[in-house]
Amino acid sequence: MKTFAIDRIFSLDAYTPGEQPRDMKYIKLNTNESPYPPSPGVARMIAGDLQNLNLYSDPACSDLAAAASRALNIPPEAMIFTNGSDELLNFALLAFCDGERGAAFPDVTYGLYSALCEMYGIPYEKIPLGGDFRVNPDDYSGLGKNIILANPNAPTGLFLPVADIARILESNRDRVVIIDEAYIAFGGESCAPLIDKYDNLLIARTFSKSHSLAGARLGMGIGAPGLIKYLNKVKYTFNAYSVNRMTQLAGIAAFEEAGYYAANCSAVAAARERAKEALRRLGFFVTDSAANFLFVRSDRIGGEELYERLRERGILVRHFSSPRIADFNRITVGTGAQTDALIEAVAGILSDT
Numbered sequence: 001m002k003t004f005a006i007d008r009i010f011s012l013d014a015y016t017p018g019e020q021p022r023d024m025k026y027i028k029l030n031t032n033e034s035p036y037p038p039s040p041g042v043a044r045m046i047a048g049d050l051q052n053l054n055l056y057s058d059p060a061c062s063d064l065a066a067a068a069s070r071a072l073n074i075p076p077e078a079m080i081f082t083n084g085s086d087e088l089l090n091f092a093l094l095a096f097c098d099g100e101r102g103a104a105f106p107d108v109t110y111g112l113y114s115a116l117c118e119m120y121g122i123p124y125e126k127i128p129l130g131g132d133f134r135v136n137p138d139d140y141s142g143l144g145k146n147i148i149l150a151n152p153n154a155p156t157g158l159f160l161p162v163a164d165i166a167r168i169l170e171s172n173r174d175r176v177v178i179i180d181e182a183y184i185a186f187g188g189e190s191c192a193p194l195i196d197k198y199d200n201l202l203i204a205r206t207f208s209k210s211h212s213l214a215g216a217r218l219g220m221g222i223g224a225p226g227l228i229k230y231l232n233k234v235k236y237t238f239n240a241y242s243v244n245r246m247t248q249l250a251g252i253a254a255f256e257e258a259g260y261y262a263a264n265c266s267a268v269a270a271a272r273e274r275a276k277e278a279l280r281r282l283g284f285f286v287t288d289s290a291a292n293f294l295f296v297r298s299d300r301i302g303g304e305e306l307y308e309r310l311r312e313r314g315i316l317v318r319h320f321s322s323p324r325i326a327d328f329n330r331i332t333v334g335t336g337a338q339t340d341a342l343i344e345a346v347a348g349i350l351s352d353t
């Protein structure tokens, strides 16, 4: 058969994003978005700049970096902004990995890591998590590969202490260690203070989960200026304007209204603990998630079946088919009312089986 695609793309098993259904209104607990709208300043700032959409956005995101610098107490040279953190991951793999310099990450983690390695022809090693789904830092000691760890990990929600990350950084000083902190605002502790000590640390952050901006696409990298410099080379060559004007303004508002998001994250964390207890009372195994989702398994119903039954009741959760986690579901934590609806639906489904 004739194909225009190069072999790697022809045979690529493309990344499957979570469903964004159009058929009806679900209680959407499948892609870890915030259940709350953006803060009021987001709409206000975007509205005030719409007449300037004829002008390119600032490639350096200078105003956004200044706002971030004030909020996080990190110098602007130690940060880079991207079109979602997925784009930052692309840039990092392009800058730091090749056929010789491979990557390593857990066998159960964010599926994009392996999909990107496949697309770019980067050899990668999947390091099995322990039986308790925890990362064992010893498995990452002196690996000689670039390392990617989501912390808290997805879809398990489990958090690896910063001291363990420091050990991994220490034993891999000639390789880059990417810590994907997509879910850090929901209870974990950031390893951002380590960037001064470790020039091989790159932190990926996103505004998609904790900051109600999944649709705006805003991600951020934090690392030593010597690392950020190379990411900027890739960014400026790939697409210097990947963060559009509206999104840069949304990000500024998000930093200025940090209290709003902190309160939302606390509400989500409280709902998570409540849902965790309720599901455990219903007999589920539930990991000790520090994120805005729960990773759950029941002996009474399979992962795929629970997904289907909940879908029939208008609640969308995530099911992964990879063998090790096929019995599980990942359930995003929503508002208090959505949590009530979820627990009621799960209890109803179990009493029917």
Ligand SMILES: *Cc1c(COP(=O)(O)O)cnc(C)c1O
Residues within 6 Å of the ligand: 032, 083, 084, 085, 086, 087, 110, 150, 154, 180, 182, 205, 206, 207, 208, 209, 214, 217, 218, 219
């Ligand atoms: C959602 C998610 C991302 C991607 O976030 P975007 O900024 O929306 O691209 C990255 N890493 C992990 C672990 C995620 O769960």
